[in-house]
Amino acid sequence: MNRALQTISTRLFTRPVLPSSLGILPNAGINFIPCAWIRQHKLTDQQMRLRYKKLHWHKFYNDKWVQRRGGGWDEKMTPENQSFMQEVVYETYTNKESPLKDGPWKHGEYTTNPETIRTGVLGLKLGTLPQWDKKGRKFHVTLVQIIDNHVVNYTPPEMINFRTLFTTRPLRRDLHGKVGMLVVGALSSDPRKFTRAYNGLFEQAGIPPKRKLTRFFVTPNSVIKPGTPLYATHFRCGDYVDVQARSIDFGFQGVMRRYGFRGGPSDEYGATKFHRKRGTVGSGRKHKILPGTRMPGLMGNKLVMMKGLKVWRINTKYNVLYLMGPAVPGPNHGYMRIQDSSLYERKQKLTKDNHPPFPTYYPQDGKILDEELFSDDIYHFDQPTLTLDDVQIAPLTTRRTTAKTAQKKK
């Protein structure tokens, strides 16, 4: 009887913790059961994470909000009619009046004291390449193509309800109420593939419907007018970048691959039934498996963030970024959210004079760019071969000739 009551109460009370400013205790209300032996459950953030395990499942876009996929049935059109319909679709978007004709919104000013957050960009992972720096050291680089990005929508900070958005993976608490939301879309496609409700999202911006949408939370001074395209030159060479992507799906994996456990010896040493197992699962005393014990399960296919990746090169013709490292999450042709780095060291270097194009790169403002932009440290193959004549080598330290004890002089 006691056990049953306990289980009921844990399920009722372990809801997301309400903010204390409201003055409501979790126990109060209809769900209060007066029992002397039940404690108030105040779970810490980590405990919350372990119970819900939704840390990695924050949805930047959910199909349930607006139904996306539509059409797809055989309309039984002749090939001529099909080609005609296609032409019509292409022409409507070329002839559409874009809201940008009135000019972009007023550019805000880049400030460091009340910190400014710029938009991010949606990219597609292409693959990896090796590159060399000016000292002849090799490193790997991932290419990310920024195909067809447009800003779709902007909501000011007053219209955002953070409690509904961030229940499991909270945005920084100090930004609540100060930050607006920009919706960015990638890969424009045929409106016949989507529902009318989804297509309606893009009418104000005057762009064809996008295959993929995400949100970026920005400060009001870095607002961009819906309908503006975003390019790879939104970033500069030498800047640092955070990348969010869904990691590769490994499926149901054992403990050795998932967490890197050592496992057991092979059959050669006479090991009976212990080659790839976990071993013990708890301690002798506590009759309980602690939440968060590492066990086999589904591995990968969840949102992963990688911070502080350097942008080595930019190709303006194909809108490709060369990011540091081969270990960027996700399979090839996977979507990636790319934002300015939130690391403290990297943010410190950005000042009013030295900051990336704010709020984005507008091609009219600047001159015609070179096809390829390089950062200072990288070797680009137009340069002559690296003869490391300038490299200085530290001299060898003098060897210890006398014994250590002899040096101790009293």
Add this chain to the structure above:
Amino acid sequence: MALAFSNTNKFLLNNQHILRSVLILSVRYKQRGHIADHLVEHHRKLPLSKVKTSATEDVSQVNDEKNQNVRTTPHDFKYVYPDFLPNPIPFLRDRILEKLERKDMFRRRQQIDIPEFYVGSVLAVTSADPYAPSRRNRFVGICIQREKHGLKHEFTLRNIVDGLGVEIVYELYNPTITRIEVLKLERRLDENLAYLRDAPPEYCTFPFDMEPVKLPPGSGVPLNTIQVPITSTHWQYKWERHDLKGVLLPPLPRSVRKAAERYSEPWRQWDIMRQYRTEIHDEDRDEIFEDIEKHKQDLAQYRIDSKENIKIIRTRQKAAGRKAILDDSQQTKHSNPPTSK
């Protein structure tokens, strides 16, 4: 499950050598957050993507140019330029990735003359070494294998120095390599000569002051049909299990021969998909070869403009030995650059 990703090194059949990334042979159907490969190209070519004026050019112009210049690519293109072969894992391929990679490769080939060589030819490679007093390190050796594709292309040179076998793996596009000379251009019967490690030392020793062997102009690349005996008692790999033609194996016990028969895969000669993966196909072939032809013209122009004419003359003379490989139609084109000295 045998590793099919390395075109030349097929000796690694042990499970321990299978890397974590190799397990993912294809993208799982449950994987979310990615796009199908054919849709990426579809979106790049859609006119909807050029609705608003972009800072970039259109990518679809390439298709129109292709039909105008129909070239016959030579049949041995994949042997002469193995680094331009595509990634054998098809789902890791991307057209723009390869295009940008090729651009870097051509730029590097403008700076340094990367000669044509095969597995079994003797090379001398000078690279920049900050630890040497002359700041240069020269190594001579026989090319054992050529692996990987694109900018990652590597070749290993083997030699025996002071009685010790030394193998060095050089990345072909490493910018610290100052010079690659072919001292002896020839081919062997196998794609991978790792069995030289178990062969007597005289088959791998080459003096560092070896003089380059000049081939008569107009001759093809000679094929060395030497059969190397394997004399060491402990073999690194089980040479009898791989179909090696340039090897003279000692008489083996019956059990070993039977095991070799069990592990042999005689159906591989009819494996069309494996052949497909090692080749460049019609869609890409013309595009790649066009880029190479364009690079050659740019290179000729670059060398006219640059000051290092003396070095150019030497390399052009060597080209006489390579002419025979290409088709007759190409010979006339190649005769033009030498006259522009």
